[in-house]
Amino acid sequence: MTRTPATPPTGAWRTLRHDSRALATLAVPLALTQLAQVALTTTDTVVMGLMGAEALAAGGLALVIFNQLRTMGVGMVTAVGNQVAAAAARAESAGTDAAREEAGEEVRALVRASLALATLAGGAGAVAMVLLGHLVGLLGQDAHVVAAARPLLHALAPGLVPCLWFQAVRQFTVGMRRPRALLRITLASVVANAALDWGLVHGTWILPELGLPGIGVATSLVHLLSFLALYASARRDERLAPLLDLRAWRTRAATLRRLTALGTPIAATYGSEAGFFLVVALVAGTFGEAALAAHTAVNSCVYVVLQVAVGLSHAASLHVSRALALGATDSARRVRTTALACAAAVTAVVGAVYVLAPGLVLRPFLDPAEHTATAVATDLLLVAAVLQFFDCAQNIGVGLLRGLDDTRGGFHVTLVGYWLVGLPAAWLFARRADLGPTGVWLGLLTGLAATALLLLRRYGRGLARRAAGPFPGAHGSVVTEHTE
Incomplete structure (x- = not known):
């Protein structure tokens, strides 16, 4: 039986409510999963802090390297969800059994290729992690800290491959609109x-005492267990099981090349964004310890809110892929407004808390006795109340372009917005306008706003071209392999 997209109700407000509920169905579990994943790193950091200042410094250095490589690896397989969503939509709307089987084989081909890509990216990242553990000492870091960080990096490296396997299967389940097990598995992984962190660090229960490297062993084991749990859950799902083909060795080169071409700009975008925020933090640090502490505290608040945007971005991106696969251009156009409206509602509520109760917001991050840092952070929260909307909007814009398969365009726009607009603006506001740390954040706001506007404009133009007819980068079948 052929399925057709649901017709939204008439009336602008009723249509927005209908579209918001549809978007939230996918966005909420994804946002909660993102927040739970943040808790993994937070747990590691807390255990390191209990071990002392040197362990925290060494562990923090190792986690920065691991998270940078992990984030870029995740970017390599992120587009898989869009491709699966489009293929699944074609399968649902197919009029014949042969057409449905062809679309189903397309999904199986994508799963195989995504696991092959995850293995290659994870292996390359693991090698890079080990090499960086030996090279980071050349960057002027304390020798004792580097020596302590190196064994932790060696323990974290093997976990990158199962981490990206998990992400590949995650994109498959999300693309099929079956993400419910993700949150349960991620919450269990936090526990x-x-x-394991505590047991392997201190040698409790029957576990060996490994000290700081025990955190790396624990993280690698958790990534492997999370992948196995998600795979087992998908195998029990009658809709997912027939399409879950893990035989990565049967991937054809053309399929792998297509996913690599889509994933590489996403990985570069993630890496560019992380680098941009790192450089901005360094600029803030030039104004002293209190300014850097305030920047770190407020950035942590915004980072938590950003996880909501990540959920909205993924949900909107998959909605665009499905809508275009079904020829529903109007639905793809509406999702931009819906996602931005949802982001505005969330950031408005959070922004009001920033303005009305800054002490409550900052208490988990700053000691109230640190008067200078708290005063600076209170000023930064006023900027953050506006900034976080544009941060959400640019994240949603990247996702919308991913739905158009325009991953290179998203990367190019973010380079302009981050580095050619945001960074110079941060320097000018801070130094030339003599606004100090607040100027840094005004420059950050300027860069994110410019990025958001450019991304959303590019999406509107790309969608218009798509409505007029096929254009380069449009969705196409990736079935280039044939099973015997």
């Missing part, structure tokens, strides 16, 4: 990670 398992905390228990």
Whole structure:
């Protein structure tokens, strides 16, 4: 039986409510999953802090390297969800059994290729992690800290491959609109990670005492267990199981090349964004310890809110892929407004809390006795109340372009917005306008706003071209392999 997209109700307000509910169905579990994943790193950091200042410094250095490589690896397989969503939509709307089987084989081909790509990216990242552990000492870091960080990096490296396997299967389940198990598995992984961290660091229960490297062993084990749990869950799902083909060795080169071409700009975008925020933090640090502490505290608040945007971005991106696969251009056009409206509602509520109760917001991050840092952070929260909307909007814009398969365009726009607009503006506001740390954040706001506007404009133009007819980068079948 052929399925057709649901017709939204008439009336602008009723249409927005209808579209918001549809978007939230996918966005909410994804946002909660993102927040739970943040808790994994937080748990590691807390355990390191209990071990002392040197362990925290060494562990923090190792986690920065691991998270940078992990984030870029995740970017390599992120587009898989869009491709699966489009293929699944074609399967649902197919009029014949042969057409449905062809679309189903397309999904199986994508799963195989995504696991092959995850293995290659994870292996390359693991090698890079080990090499960086030996090279980071050349960057002027304390020798004792580097020596302590190196064994932790060696323990974290093997976990990158199962981490990206998990992400590949995650994109498959999300593309099929079956993400419910993700949150349960991620929450369980937080508990398992905390228990293994403590056990392997201190040698409790029957576990060996490994010290700081035990955190790396625990993280690698949790990534492997999370992948196995998600795979087992998908195998029990009658809709997912027939399409879950893990035989990565049967991937054809053309399929792998297509996913690599889509994933590489996403990985570069993620890496560019992380680098931009790192450089901005360094600029803030030039104004002293209190300014850097305030920047770190407020950035942590915004980072938590950003996880909501990540959920909205992924949900909107998949909605665009499905809508275009079904020829529903109007639905793809509406999702931009819906996602931005949802982001505005969330950031308005959070922004009001920033303005009305800054002490409550900052208490988990700053000691109230640190008067200078708290005063600077209170000023930064006023900027953050506006900034976080544009941060959400640019993240949604990247996702919308991913739905158009325009991953290179998203990367190019973010280079302009981050580095050619945001960074110079941060320097000018801070130094030339003599606004100090607040100027840094005004420059950050300027860069994110410019990025958001450019991304959303590019999406509107790309969608208009798509409505007029096929254009380069439009969705196409990736079935280039044939099973015997």
